[in-house]
Each structure stands twice: as structure tokens, then as C-alpha cells.
Amino acid sequence: MQKKLVPEYIEKLEVYQAGKPIEELAREKGLTKISKLASNENPLGPSPFAIREMTNALWDVHRYPDMFAHQLKNALCELYRLKPQNIILGNGSEGIMGYIVRAFLQPNEEVVTSENTFIGFLILAKSVGAKLIQVPRRPDYKYDVKAMAEKITENTKIVYIANPDNPTGTYITKEEFDYLMKHVPSHTIVILDEAYFEFAQGQWDYPDSMNYRYDNVITLRTFSKAYGISGIRCGYGFGHEYLIGNLHKVKLPFEPSLIAQKGAYGALKDYPHLLRTLENNKARYDELFKYLTDHGFNPIPSVTNFITIKTGSEEASLFLYNELLNHGVIIRPLRANLMPDHVRISIGTKEEMSHLYEAMDDVLPRYKQKFGGA
Ligand SMILES: Cc1ncc(COP(=O)(O)O)c(C=O)c1O
Known part of the structure; x- marks a missing residue:
């Protein structure tokens, strides 16, 4: 053949x-x-701070950007009380999703998630030949966390949760997250995609992933939504240094670009x-x-x-x-x-x-x- x-x-x-x-x-x-x-x-x-940082950076675009993005990472560390080795940056949070599938997901391994959720991750997972297991939603459009937990097997490499979810705008609660984590084995990575975190953080029962320390959870956040700079592509991920360290091995060294790093830094400083x-x-x-x-x-x-x-x-x-x-x-x-x-x-x-x-x-x-x- x-x-x-x-x-x-x-x-x-x-x-x-x-x-x-x-x-x-x-x-x-x-x-x-x-x-x-x-x-x-x-x-x-965009924030005027972001515009100023990006405009100033235009004079330096003949140089490669800082591949460790010290300035931006340090600002994130300060904001979230983290260490730089727990942070990865990428071309939008989707850029980091790309690193995750490249580093961790192999053909025929399973990804458990909900039906009708954010398509970006689903395409990436399929692009490496992974098998998608999508669980129907509840009638109130929320993820059916119990049903998802039941689908986790020996072969489950990733559980993907957009929290809050796009396109429904619903979220899983602290209780549901605790329930799910009780059913996730240590060989399975949970992606908590918190692209809309800033909008959702005021909900009393929203599980802000910064308050948890699981070795197998990767949080993804972005400058594309509340921070207003989707056009320059910058997102960030938090996780255990073992996972983050391995993601850095497959990351393209100069992502995000200089302009993206500077714009994100400016945006972060403009509360x-x-x-x-x-x-x-x-x-x-x-x-x-x-x-x-x-x-x-x-x-x-x-x-x-x-x-x-x-x-x-x-x-x-x-x-x-x-x-x-x-x-x-x-x-x-x-x-x-x-x-x-x-x-x-x-x-x-x-x-x-x-x-x-x-x-x-x-x-x-x-x-x-x-x-x-x-
Ligand atoms: C749930 C979710 N995750 C990730 C993204 C992608 O964000 P980024 O621009 O950071 O790649 C989006 C964009 O619509 C989204 O809705």
C-alpha cells in the first residue's frame, strides 16, 4: 500500500x-x-500601559526576545506568589496547549472532556492522533463532572476543563473540582483552562486554581480576554516544575515575541x-x-x-x-x-x-x- x-x-x-x-x-x-x-x-x-511598552519595544525588534521572559515572569511571580520554574509562557494559551499535546499526548491516548467545549484544544488533541472522549453536558449546560470522572481509565492522559467554559459561560464549582480530583489518577494531567478567570473570580464557589497545589494540574490563563491584547498572542501556564520543565523542552524558544512579552507586562501593571x-x-x-x-x-x-x-x-x-x-x-x-x-x-x-x-x-x-x- x-x-x-x-x-x-x-x-x-x-x-x-x-x-x-x-x-x-x-x-x-x-x-x-x-x-x-x-x-x-x-x-x-488594550491598556495604554501595554501600548507604551509595545511601542518602546519596536526599537529593539532587530534582537531576539529574552527566551526566559524574565520581566514578565517576575511580574507574574509577584502577582501570584509563584516561582519562575512554575510558569510557562506561550503564543496565547492555545500556544501552551500546543506544547502540552506535543510534550505529553501520544497517539491513541485518551482525552476526557465535555461535549461542545472550547474547540481549540480538541483540534490540537486530534492533531496528535489522541482519542477524544466527550461527555454530554447536563441539561443546565454545565459539565457533567460525575460522568466525566466515570470515563477516566488507565489510558486517560488528559482531562481538559475550560473553567469557565466557552461557549456556555458555565463553570465547575469547588465541590465539583474536588470530586473530580478524587477520581483523577496520578498518570493523568488535568488542564484547567482559565481563559475567563478574571471575569469569574468573584464567584464564591469558583475554584481558583491558584489555591490548589496538585502535581498533575496545569492552569492556563491568557492576556487575550480581560487584559485586552489578543492580537499580540500571549498566554501563561502554571504547574509543577516537573511538568513545566518538560514543556520548556518542546517550546519554541522565542515565543512569545518581544512585543507580546512587553505588551503583556504593560497590561499586567495596569490594574x-x-x-x-x-x-x-x-x-x-x-x-x-x-x-x-x-x-x-x-x-x-x-x-x-x-x-x-x-x-x-x-x-x-x-x-x-x-x-x-x-x-x-x-x-x-x-x-x-x-x-x-x-x-x-x-x-x-x-x-x-x-x-x-x-x-x-x-x-x-x-x-x-x-x-x-x-
Ligand atoms: C476557553 C478558551 N481557552 C483558550 C482560548 C484561547 O485563548 P488565547 O488567545 O490565549 O490562545 C479561548 C479563546 O477564545 C477560550 O475561549
């Missing part, structure tokens, strides 16, 4: 579909006013910007939740910077998505997450949300005529 150029498990993968870029919609529809509420970014933009971000998010979240409820939807309570709603069918999701695009508002249909009968709306600025409401006011009468109440 002829040998294949590309392994079958790669051929079967589908390319990740990001939220529609603003420029693309502007080009397609000739619109000038566009509100992108599709990728859970920070609508307030007021983070507070403004969280305040805007809380106010706009409450308004959006109310708007959706008042208009007959049943939004999934979320502890993040987005809200997901059930439309009832893929046709209804695409109708809403396309009609809102005509108004210059980009939301996210969730077909790729195998939730085609749902859409996700990111929280924007006050102006962006007013734009959404105006567009929805125009679209919803036709939507309801076609698909009935939400």
Missing part, C-alpha cells in the same frame, strides 16, 4: 473558524459601523484598566441578559464576557447571524461547537451593545414570525 503524505487523523481535521473579522464584513457589505461581538475580546481595547474592563462587563452583561429575557430568549447564565442563547434550530441561528451582519453586528453561530441551534454574543461597549439592540429590534419581529417565540 502506498504511504500517505498526511496522516489520516490530520486529513480528518477541519480548520478552526474564528469570528468574522471586521475588515471582512466591511469589505463584503460596504459598512462603516461594525460591532464585533463574536470572539470574546476586550471591547475597551485600573482591568477594573474598568470588569465594571463595563458587569454592567453590559446585566443589560444584555435582561434584553434577551425580555425578548423571549432563555440566556444561559454566564460568568464570562459572553452569553449564549438557544435559537432552536440551525436555520434560526443563521437567520439571526446573517440579519445582524446586514446591520454590521457580528455574533457567533455555534455550529462548530456542535450547538447549531445556539448563538453566542460577546459583551461589548455601551455603544456596541446599543448597536446590537437597535439591530435586534429590527430583526426580531421577522425572526419571531419565521421561527415563533424564542
